[in-house]
Amino acid sequence: MKYNIFVDGQEGTTGLKIHEYLSKIPNVEVIKIESERRKDHDARRAIIHEADLVFLCLPDSASRESVSMVRNTRTKIIDASTAFRTNPEWIYGLPELHKDQRNRIQHSSRVSVPGCHATGYILAIQPLVAAGIIPRDYPASCYALTGYSGGGKKLINEYENSNKEQLLAPRHYALHLHHKHLPEMQLYSGLHSAPLFTPIVGNYYQGDAVTIPLFPSMFTKHVTAKDIQEVLAAYYQDERFIRVMPYESEAYLEDGCFNLMQCNDTNFLDLFVFGHEDQILLISRFDNLGKGASGAAIQNMNILLGFDEGLGLE
Numbered sequence: 001m002k003y004n005i006f007v008d009g010q011e012g013t014t015g016l017k018i019h020e021y022l023s024k025i026p027n028v029e030v031i032k033i034e035s036e037r038r039k040d041h042d043a044r045r046a047i048i049h050e051a052d053l054v055f056l057c058l059p060d061s062a063s064r065e066s067v068s069m070v071r072n073t074r075t076k077i078i079d080a081s082t083a084f085r086t087n088p089e090w091i092y093g094l095p096e097l098h099k100d101q102r103n104r105i106q107h108s109s110r111v112s113v114p115g116c117h118a119t120g121y122i123l124a125i126q127p128l129v130a131a132g133i134i135p136r137d138y139p140a141s142c143y144a145l146t147g148y149s150g151g152g153k154k155l156i157n158e159y160e161n162s163n164k165e166q167l168l169a170p171r172h173y174a175l176h177l178h179h180k181h182l183p184e185m186q187l188y189s190g191l192h193s194a195p196l197f198t199p200i201v202g203n204y205y206q207g208d209a210v211t212i213p214l215f216p217s218m219f220t221k222h223v224t225a226k227d228i229q230e231v232l233a234a235y236y237q238d239e240r241f242i243r244v245m246p247y248e249s250e251a252y253l254e255d256g257c258f259n260l261m262q263c264n265d266t267n268f269l270d271l272f273v274f275g276h277e278d279q280i281l282l283i284s285r286f287d288n289l290g291k292g293a294s295g296a297a298i299q300n301m302n303i304l305l306g307f308d309e310g311l312g313l314e
């Protein structure tokens with residue numbers, strides 16, 4: 001059986017990347033809207049109803065509009081936007097979150113794809129909260145370094161077609177400290193509050209590293225950096241896309257420095273634990289367009305349609 005798949009937002013960054021993945025997957029028939037009608041309400045509604053599964057790769061408002069158009073119970077939706085990530089009627093599309101999350105995704109028809117930075121943060125910290133190591137009232141903080149493709153067509157255009165000198169250096173943003181990923185970071189980490197989060201965008205296309213400092217003196221149990229690595233390695237031992245790096249992660253540095261582009265063009269997320277008795281540093285490394293967006297969307301589709309989870313992704 002072939003499934004009809006439609007990507008609403010087919011000409012955006014996430015949408016184009018999803019099409020690349022879909023071209024490698026059998027048993028799917030990609031249906032498209034004529035380019036000049038891609039924002040036409042009636043045309044979108046008609047094609048959404050022809051589809052068995054729709055990816056929404058749109059700004060939040062347009063995503064909400066597409067969802068409100070659906071009048072059948074058959075069409076499954078995977079939304080890449082921020083619109084539904086903490087909505088209890090939707091399932092958070094992070095299969096590695098808990099033991100039953102994959103099953104919940106499989107039996108749902110509304111799945112939201114996690115935000116890129118949120119993916120890195122939650123996968124690093126949630127198992128440690130669940131294990132009772134990090135107390136739920138821990139005042140977490142983190143920063144992320146990301147490529148400019150994370151900002152979609154507008155930011156890509158700014159970096160690639162302007163000569164502004166300030167684009168040469170990495171730039172902090174969301175300094176109002178209300179980044180749009182904070183609600184999902186809070187909800188799915190298990191902590192009572194959101195982290196103090198500062199993202200930084202650099203002058204390169206893709207690759208994200210979310211870095212979380214931890215102070216074991218504030219933990220409920222006495223643990224070292226090595227213990228943390230072991231807890232994470234055990235938690236993700238059966239996960240094909242989450243690779244917990246050995247504790248002696250210095251071996252993975254190049255010239256003493258961290259290469260945050262090494263998961264690019266893959267769906268892998270690598271977890272690193274650095275530190276010693278007194279201070280711990282977690283780093284999640286992944287492709288913001290892979291496990292941070294389009295790769296994760298395809299992984300969710302594979303689960304929803306009962307395909308092998310890695311189809312098209314490896």
Ligand SMILES: NC(=O)C1=CN([C@@H]2O[C@H](COP(=O)(O)OP(=O)(O)OC[C@H]3O[C@@H](n4cnc5c(N)ncnc54)[C@H](OP(=O)(O)O)[C@@H]3O)[C@@H](O)[C@H]2O)C=CC1
Nearest residue numbers: 009011012013014039057058062080081149150152153293
């Ligand atoms: N880039 C990334 O790394 C990630 C992005 N996301 C999320 O995915 C979604 C898409 O992001 P991204 O692909 O980066 O954004 P882009 O700006 O690259 O693409 C968005 C697309 O949506 C189209 N669009 C806008 N309004 C409408 C509308 N009313 N009807 C139909 N199409 C519309 C745009 O059309 P036009 O071609 O005319 O511009 C564009 O093609 C966003 O919600 C974003 O937050 C999620 C994770 C990561």
Ligand SMILES: CC(=O)N[C@@H](CCC(=O)OP(=O)(O)O)C(=O)O
Nearest residue numbers: 082115116117146148150151201
């Ligand atoms: C560089 C840049 O602007 N990045 C985006 C993240 C994109 C992403 O993954 O988040 P969404 O899925 O929520 O869009 C940002 O931080 O807002």
